[in-house]
Amino acid sequence: GFKCGIVGLPNVGKSTLFNALTKTAAAQAANYPFCTIEPNTGEVAVPDSRLQQIAGIAKSKEIIPTRISFVDIAGLVRGASKGEGLGNQFLANIREVDAIVHVLRCFEDDDITHVEGRIDPVADAETVETELMLADLESLERRIVQVRKRATGKEKEAMTVLPVMEQSLALLQDGKPVRMMLDGIAAEDLKILQGLNLLTSKPVLYVCNVAESDAAGGNEHTSAVEAMAEKQGAKTVVISAAIEAEVAQLADEEAKEYLEAIGLEEPGLDRLIRAGYDLLNLITYFTAGPKETRAWTVEKGSKAPQAAGVIHTDFERGFIRAQTIAFNDYVTLGGETAAKEAGKARDEGKEYVVQDGDVLLFKFNT
Ligand code: GDP
Numbered sequence: 001g002f003k004c005g006i007v008g009l010p011n012v013g014k015s016t017l018f019n020a021l022t023k024t025a026a027a028q029a030a031n032y033p034f035c036t037i038e039p040n041t042g043e044v045a046v047p048d049s050r051l052q053q054i055a056g057i058a059k060s061k062e063i064i065p066t067r068i069s070f071v072d073i074a075g076l077v078r079g080a081s082k083g084e085g086l087g088n089q090f091l092a093n094i095r096e097v098d099a100i101v102h103v104l105r106c107f108e109d110d111d112i113t114h115v116e117g118r119i120d121p122v123a124d125a126e127t128v129e130t131e132l133m134l135a136d137l138e139s140l141e142r143r144i145v146q147v148r149k150r151a152t153g154k155e156k157e158a159m160t161v162l163p164v165m166e167q168s169l170a171l172l173q174d175g176k177p178v179r180m181m182l183d184g185i186a187a188e189d190l191k192i193l194q195g196l197n198l199l200t201s202k203p204v205l206y207v208c209n210v211a212e213s214d215a216a217g218g219n220e221h222t223s224a225v226e227a228m229a230e231k232q233g234a235k236t237v238v239i240s241a242a243i244e245a246e247v248a249q250l251a252d253e254e255a256k257e258y259l260e261a262i263g264l265e266e267p268g269l270d271r272l273i274r275a276g277y278d279l280l281n282l283i284t285y286f287t288a289g290p291k292e293t294r295a296w297t298v299e300k301g302s303k304a305p306q307a308a309g310v311i312h313t314d315f316e317r318g319f320i321r322a323q324t325i326a327f328n329d330y331v332t333l334g335g336e337t338a339a340k341e342a343g344k345a346r347d348e349g350k351e352y353v354v355q356d357g358d359v360l361l362f363k364f365n366t
Pocket residue numbers: 008009010011012013014015016017107108109112209210211212240241242243
C-alpha cells in the first residue's frame with residue numbers, strides 16, 4: 001500500500017498525532033476488516049462522502065473505503081545525517097515511505113521543552129530539511145562517481161541515469177531539495193528519480209500542530225509556515241494533535257458536538273488523511289452494487305486495465321472493457337440504470353485513463 005512517513009523534531013507532537021490516527025483506525029476496525037496496525041504503522045480509511053452518496057443510490061449493504069498508511073518515524077535530531085540520535089535508522093525508515101508528512105511545532109507551552117529552546121517552525125523545517133539534504137548529498141556524491149565513469153564508457157543505462165543524477169546533485173549543492181525538479185518532470189525521468197530513492201525527492205506536506213485555541217484560525221507561526229510552503233509549492237494542514245487525540249476517543253455524535261463547540265466542521269485528521277492521499281498522487285474510483293459500494297485507489301494517470309488489477313490480477317489479465325459512469329452523472333441521474341438510459345454509461349477500453357470518481361464495472365475473460 002501507499003505510505004506517508006510522519007517526521008519532525010522531537011516534542012513537536014508526532015506521536016500524539018500518530019496515536020490519534022491509530023485510535024481512529026482501531027475504532028474503525030470493527031467495520032473494516034483487514035485493518036492491520038503494526039507498532040509504528042497505522043492503516044486508516046480515507047474519508048470520502050461520495051461513498052455514502054453512491055451507496056444510498058445503489059442500496060448497498062456495506063460501504064468499504066480505501067485506505068492509506070501512516071508511519072511514525074521518530075529519531076530525527078540535528079546531526080542525523082552524521083549518525084546522531086537514531087540517524088541511520090531514521091534515514092532508512094524515510095527511504096521506505098512514498099511521501100513525507102512533516103510536523104512542525106506551532107504551539108507555545110513552557111512545560112514542554114523545545115529542542116532548540118524557542119518556537120520557530122520555519123527554522124525547524126530548515127533544520128530537518130538540511131539533514132535530509134546532507135544525507136542525499138553524501139549518498140549521491142558517492143554513487144555518481146561510478147555512473148560518470150560508466151557513462152563515459154557509453155554504457156546505455158548509466159547514460160540515461162546520469163543526467164537525472166547530475167541535476168539532483170546540482171540542486172543539493174545549491175542547498176535545494178531534489179523535489180524542486182518534480183514540477184513538470186518527464187515520466188521517464190520521474191521513474192529514474194524514484195529509482196535513486198533520495199529523501200528530498202519525496203513530496204512533502206507540512207502539518208502545523210497548534211494549541212486548541214488556534215485550531216480553527218491558526219496563528220502567526222502557521223502563517224509563517226504557509227508562506228514558506230507556498231514558495232515551495234507544498235501544502236499545509238493546521239491541526240491540533242491534542243484535540244485530535246481527544247476526538248479519536250469519542251463516539252461519532254459526541255465528537256461532532258465537541259468539534260462544533262470549537263468551531264471545526266470535521267476532524268482535522270480527515271483533512272490530514274485526504275491531504276496525504278493527494279500528496280501521494282492518488283485518485284479514487286468506485287464499484288457499486290447491492291452487496292457493497294467500495295472505493296479503490298489508483299495512481300493518477302492509470303489506465304483501465306491497471307485499475308482493474310487493483311481488484312484482482314485476473315481482472316487486469318483478462319480485461320475487455322470498463323463500463324464507466326462519472327460520479328456526477330451517477331448521482332444526478334440516480335444510478336446505473338438511469339445513467340445507461342441517458343447514454344452516460346460509456347464503454348471504455350484498454351487505453352482509457354481512469355478519472356477520479358469514476359464508477360466502474362469491469363468486463364473480463366476468465
Ligand atoms: P514527538 O516527540 O514529536 O512524538 O512529540 P509527542 O507527541 O510525544 O509530544 C510531546 C509533548 O507535547 C507531549 O507531552 C504532548 O502531550 C505535548 N503536545 C503535543 N501536541 C500538543 C499541543 O497541541 N499542545 C500542547 N500544549 N501540547 C502538546
